[in-house]
Amino acid sequence: MIKRFLLVFVLAIALGGCFPGVGGKTNSSKGTDFVKGGAVAGFPNLPFYEKAKIIETYGSGGGYGGSAITDDEISKVVEFYNKNLGLAGWEFNLRQKETNHFIFDVNNSQYQGMMIVNVASDGKKTAITLSVSKR
Numbered sequence: 001m002i003k004r005f006l007l008v009f010v011l012a013i014a015l016g017g018c019f020p021g022v023g024g025k026t027n028s029s030k031g032t033d034f035v036k037g038g039a040v041a042g043f044p045n046l047p048f049y050e051k052a053k054i055i056e057t058y059g060s061g062g063g064y065g066g067s068a069i070t071d072d073e074i075s076k077v078v079e080f081y082n083k084n085l086g087l088a089g090w091e092f093n094l095r096q097k098e099t100n101h102f103i104f105d106v107n108n109s110q111y112q113g114m115m116i117v118n119v120a121s122d123g124k125k126t127a128i129t130l131s132v133s134k135r
Helices: 002-015 074-085
Strands: 025-027 033-036 053-060 061-069 091-098 101-107 111-117 125-135
Touching: 061 111, 074 091, 074 101, 074 111, 074 125
Parallel strands: none
Antiparallel strands: 025 033, 033 053, 053 061, 061 125, 091 101, 101 111, 111 125
């Protein structure tokens, strides 16, 4: 019985840092907030793709960023942002760098930045990375 308890305890500690959403909010010494699996407080109204799993977001006095991943095809993700960025109050310019690499230059009255939509390193999933800073 004690061996089972110790095994479960060791596994819980070992796996606790391996999954997004486990561990919650942390602060760095420079005042930047990080949140795994969700949006940091004050995150701008940039829409996240509805079927994406948020890996991490960060925020500091001057800017915000984050990353997410989805199993959906890149074309669906690009279409989502083409429809929803304007509805959320963002102006944007879409650039296609390569077949599977798109960049949305985004701005509104408070922020400017970019959102990158590309095929993830596994060659199957779609990765979404964004970063904005105050104007």
